[in-house]
Amino acid sequence: MKNTENVERAADIVREALNLMRKYSVPMHPVNYAVWHAYASGDNLELRNAIDRYMLQHLTLDEAATEVLYRRHVIGNSADPALLQRMSERMSSALGQAVESAARAGDQTAAYGSSLSRFQDGLAGQALPGLEEILATTRQMQAAIQALQRQLGDSRQEIGQLRDELERVRQENLTDTLTGLPNRRAFEQRLAACMTLAASAGMNSHAPCLLMLDIDHFKRVNDSYGHGTGDQVLCTVAAALQAGTPDNALAARIGGEEFVMLLPAMQLQGARLVAEQLRQKIATLRTPARSKTGAELQVQVTVSIGLTSLQRGETGRQFIERADQALYQSKHGGRDRITVRMG
Ligand SMILES: Nc1nc2c(ncn2[C@@H]2O[C@H](COP(=O)(O)OP(=O)(O)OP(=O)(O)O)[C@@H](O)[C@H]2O)c(=O)[nH]1
Structure with missing residues (x-):
């Protein structure tokens, strides 16, 4: 039960982060995503306040400003490797779930579409009111799910990059820069x-x-x-x-x-x-x-x-x-x- 709640919460955070990025037209790349994910999670109060101040003043949170927030509040203050790892795991797990659901929905819709087609073939030319419309709607659903699957595939790639970036930051946070030894x-x-x-x-x-x-x-x-x-x-x-x-x-x-x-x-x-x-x-x-x-x-x-x-x-x-x-x-x-x- 607890695990399900965690996954749901993680999925909510990912959704919220993506919605905010859409709302403010923030380009999707690892640094931007890390900042907005941290904002949506609510774990990082200083970052939340800093972004809220930007929004209140109607300032544009451009790439440079986001980079500063990232360095100051995501890597800098909260340079807690455990937090970074949790963040990365949450995103991967939420995305993994979304991809699976979309794949299941796609399979089910395809199966449903095939049974409808078979049913129509079995009618041997007899017209059944509404059947054409149901078939058309099913095809539309299939197309929409395929588009969603493609989008999720892209997000998976982006999140993969983000995860690599987070892992790199996590390692940096655990390494002494001069000697390369753990710090x-x-x-x-x-x-x-x-x-x-x-x-x-x-x-x-x-x-x-x-x-x-x-x-x-x-x-x-x-x-x-x-x-x-x-x-x-x-x-x-x-x-x-x-x-x-x-x-x-x-x-x-x-x-x-x-x-x-x-x-x-x-x-x-x-x-x-x-x-x-x-x-x-x-x-x-x-x-x-x-x-x-x-x-x-x-x-x-x-x-x-x-x-x-x-x-x-x-x-x-x-x-x-x-x-x-x-x-x-x-x-x-x-x-x-x-x-x-x-x-
Ligand atoms: N080159 C270099 N020096 C450093 C670094 N970090 C600290 N130091 C220097 O290390 C020195 C440490 O000195 P102390 O702790 O007083 O040691 P010490 O008196 O020379 O030697 P002991 O009494 O034997 O410990 C200081 O001069 C610091 O400036 C670093 O990253 N690089």
Whole structure:
């Protein structure tokens, strides 16, 4: 029942969005549709108010203005990947239903038309009042349904493009632009999922470990070789982190020169091994750079790491804080080392 209601609601939103776009003569393309779908859903109050203001002032919501609304209110504020995914799923499901209904209606009308024709043939030339008219109306219905099917086919293509666009935006929202690693948001999402799993499946075998990693004296890299080289170093470390991430684990850049690795269902001993391999590997890497006098050189960095595992009953925040404290200890203990902290 609930599912049916969801589908009906989704279909209503799609219909409402399409009606509004027709009413205001908005061209059908992914960005416009995303804005009007968000408006029709009512989930995005700021966007709704912004569009209502336009309408009240009789201003034209042209492509440029729509693009601004899209960036500010659809991607910008509500850059919630889950919301984007829900939106995309709603549209696909509503459209899928509409296409199916139209196909069913088309088949039924065709079948009805054929039976009428057979019936007429069976009459062997006898005239039956009204039959010609019914047949003509049936043919008109068939033609209208075929036209609707074509329109739905076009919409399906447009919504397919929109879904790809939403998926791209969703991925962008979960990715750090400099290094290509998952970002803080992606990490938080995975951590929440990991904690739910640990809580429901029993902590002992499913407790995750968290490794927090920070480049040592990174400010000096920027100061000595420039921000561009600093960025290159971040990419070098990120690539090492990605390469050293076991299956199922997630490495992310969560701040300037701060990275994490979330290791689901892993014993502390195994996580320590992963951290140690990472620390050693990063110390061997070199990033090409130029000195202030233009000489070619290689930049080498070390990392400090804090490691902990999730304790029974604690929150994600407490888990992260303990990893952070362990990292702090590594920094104060002389850097280029790993500190394991429990409780
Ligand atoms: N190149 C570059 N630098 C960044 C970026 N984000 C943050 N930073 C720099 O990272 C540096 C971090 O410095 P601190 O946290 O003070 O670290 P530190 O004192 O050099 O080193 P530790 O004490 O070992 O942590 C600052 O200079 C920031 O400007 C970035 O995206 N690119």
